[in-house]
Amino acid sequence: MADVVIIGAGHAGVAAAAQLHKRDANLSICLISNEQPLPYHRPPLSKKALFDELLPLELLQAEGFYQAQNIHLQRGATVTHIDRTQRQVTLADGQVLTYTQLIIATGSSLRPMPVAGGERAMGVYNYADIQQLGPRLQAAHNILVIGGGFIGCEIAAGALKLGKNVSLLVSGPRLLRKSIAPAMGEQVTQLHKHSGMHIHTNCHVSHLDDDGVHTNQGVFSGDLIIAGVGANPNIELAKQAGLTIDGGIVVDAFGQTSDTHTYAVGDVASMPLQGKTQRLESIQNANDQAQSVANNIVSHRQNEPARAYNPVPWFWSDQGDLKLQMAGLNDVSAEQKILASDSDTRMTAVQFSKGVMTGVDTLNMPGNHLAARKLLAMSVDITWDMVQDHNQDLKQLFKKLR
Amino acid sequence: MTLVTFIQADGRSVDVQAKQGEHLMKLALDNGVAGITGACGGSCMCATCHVLVEQINGQLGAAGEMEVEILDMEVDEVFDNSRLCCQISASAAIESIRVRIPPNND
Numbered sequence A: 001m002a003d004v005v006i007i008g009a010g011h012a013g014v015a016a017a018a019q020l021h022k023r024d025a026n027l028s029i030c031l032i033s034n035e036q037p038l039p040y041h042r043p044p045l046s047k048k049a050l051f052d053e054l055l056p057l058e059l060l061q062a063e064g065f066y067q068a069q070n071i072h073l074q075r076g077a078t079v080t081h082i083d084r085t086q087r088q089v090t091l092a093d094g095q096v097l098t099y100t101q102l103i104i105a106t107g108s109s110l111r112p113m114p115v116a117g118g119e120r121a122m123g124v125y126n127y128a129d130i131q132q133l134g135p136r137l138q139a140a141h142n143i144l145v146i147g148g149g150f151i152g153c154e155i156a157a158g159a160l161k162l163g164k165n166v167s168l169l170v171s172g173p174r175l176l177r178k179s180i181a182p183a184m185g186e187q188v189t190q191l192h193k194h195s196g197m198h199i200h201t202n203c204h205v206s207h208l209d210d211d212g213v214h215t216n217q218g219v220f221s222g223d224l225i226i227a228g229v230g231a232n233p234n235i236e237l238a239k240q241a242g243l244t245i246d247g248g249i250v251v252d253a254f255g256q257t258s259d260t261h262t263y264a265v266g267d268v269a270s271m272p273l274q275g276k277t278q279r280l281e282s283i284q285n286a287n288d289q290a291q292s293v294a295n296n297i298v299s300h301r302q303n304e305p306a307r308a309y310n311p312v313p314w315f316w317s318d319q320g321d322l323k324l325q326m327a328g329l330n331d332v333s334a335e336q337k338i339l340a341s342d343s344d345t346r347m348t349a350v351q352f353s354k355g356v357m358t359g360v361d362t363l364n365m366p367g368n369h370l371a372a373r374k375l376l377a378m379s380v381d382i383t384w385d386m387v388q389d390h391n392q393d394l395k396q397l398f399k400k401l402r
Numbered sequence B: 001m002t003l004v005t006f007i008q009a010d011g012r013s014v015d016v017q018a019k020q021g022e023h024l025m026k027l028a029l030d031n032g033v034a035g036i037t038g039a040c041g042g043s044c045m046c047a048t049c050h051v052l053v054e055q056i057n058g059q060l061g062a063a064g065e066m067e068v069e070i071l072d073m074e075v076d077e078v079f080d081n082s083r084l085c086c087q088i089s090a091s092a093a094i095e096s097i098r099v100r101i102p103p104n105n106d
Helices: A011-023 A048-052 A063-068 A127-139 A150-161 A182-194 A236-240 A283-301 A366-377 A384-389 A394-401 B024-030 B065-074
Strands: A002-007 A029-032 A071-074 A079-083 A088-091 A096-104 A108-110 A142-146 A165-169 A198-200 A205-209 A212-215 A218-220 A224-227 A231-233 A248-250 A262-264 A269-273 A276-278 A314-319 A322-328 A335-338 A347-353 A356-363 B002-007 B013-018 B050-058 B082-084 B094-100
Touching: A002 A011, A011 A029, A011 A071, A011 A283, A029 A096, A063 A071, A079 A236, A096 A283, A127 A150, A127 A224, A142 A150, A142 A212, A150 A165, A150 A182, A150 A224, A150 A314, A182 A198, A182 A322, A182 A335, A182 A347, A182 A356, A262 A283, A322 A366, A347 A384, A356 A366, A366 A394, A366 B065, A384 A394, B002 B024, B002 B050, B013 B024, B065 B082
Parallel strands: A002 A029, A002 A096, A029 A071, A096 A262, A142 A165, A142 A224, A165 A198, A248 A269, B002 B094
Antiparallel strands: A079 A088, A088 A096, A108 A231, A205 A212, A212 A218, A269 A276, A314 A322, A322 A356, A335 A347, A347 A356, B002 B013, B050 B082, B050 B094
C-alpha cells in the first residue's frame, strides 16, 4: 500500500517523486523502474566522453536520496497490469501494490526502422545502447547514420569529431525539417557539410541487407550503421487499463488522465498545448510536468485547487561545435524572421503566428534563447516591431519589458 | 585529486576527493549535497547547480559565453564569484576548491 505509485523512473518519474516528498514528507511513494541501474540522466549524445571512453552513469539522485526521502525505489521491476477499479498495479514477480494515486511515467522507446532489415541498424536510446556505442564508433571507419532528426545529427556530428568518415541519410530536403525554422535547418545542413559530413537529402531507405542500405539514391554501406528515426510512447499498460489514448496517454491541463486517480507525465503524456493535443519529448517537459502533477496531487489530497500546467517548452541539441536551442512550440508553417547576426555560425530565427512571437530557434546565440524563454512566459504579446525597436536583440527587449 | 568542499545553505559542509575530469555538479549529486539539482545533466542549460566559489588553491578557467548568459538570465542574484558547478572540473591545476550553495537554488 502506497499513497502514490509511480511507474517509470526516468527524468519525469524521479522528478515527480522528489517533488511529492518535498511538498508532503509524510507521503509514502513507490517508484518502479524496469531498469537495474539507479535512475540516470539520459546521456547527452554530444558529450565527448560518450565517444572516446565508457560513459559513467550520471545519476539523477544519489543512492541514499530515495531512502532519505521516503521513496521506495523498486529496480528491475516490470509492471504487468493496472487494475483501476481496485487501484492496484501488479508486477512481473507477482507483487501487488495498492495506490491512492497513480502516475504513469513510462516514457518512450526507440522506434524501429520500419523497413525490411531495419534491425541491422543500431539504435541508440538507453544506457545499454550508449555503452555499446563508444567502442563500436572507435572500431569503425565508415559510419552511416540514418535520420536527420536531433539524434541522427548529434551522433553524426560526434562521429565526425572523432575523425570518422560519416554519411547521413535524410528523407527530407534538409536536416531537422520538422523541428526547427527552415532557414536554420538549411544553415545547419551547410555547416555540417562544410565540416566534412556527407549529407544525402531526399534520400528514402527501402531496405537493409548484407550489401548495406538500399535507397532511391543507390546503395550505401558502412562498417557501422546507426538509425535515429524517432521514438514511440510506451502506452501499452495504459491502453490495457482502458485509459484514453491519442498519440500518448491523454491528460488534461492538470496532468490527469481519463481516470481521476491516474496521472501521466513526460514523453508518454498527450497534453493540451496551444489548442492541440500533443506530446513533448524533452527533459524540460519531463521535469516541469512532473512537478506540476506532483503539486496537483498534494493539493488534491489537501483539498486545495489544482493548477494548470502551462509551459514554455524548450529544448537543446549539441552537434559538434553547434549549439541549437529551441524555445516555444515549433510551427514550421508560421512566419519566420531571421535576426541580424555577426557570423555564419550564429543565427536566431523568430517565429510569429498571427503576428505574435510563438517560438525562437537559436544557433550559438544563448543570450537570445534565454531571453526568448523569458519573453514567451510573459503575458505580453511580442511583435516583430517590438523586436526591431530593440536592435533585433531579444535580451535587450526582455530587459526593457521586465 | 582535488579536494572539493561544498558548503550547503544550512551551513553543513561536505568534503569530497575528486578525480581529474570529474565535474562538481556530478560530485554534488553523487554525494547527496543539498541544493544542487543539475536538471539539464551538465549541458549548461539551466542554473540549478549555481555555486559561489569562496576559495581556490590553483587555477580555475573563466566562465564561457553560455555560462555567463545563463548566470545573467536565470539567477536572481549574481555575484562576482557565481559559477555553474557543472562547468568546473577537478584537475591537476586545482589542489582544492571551496564552494557555497546559495539558498533557493531551484
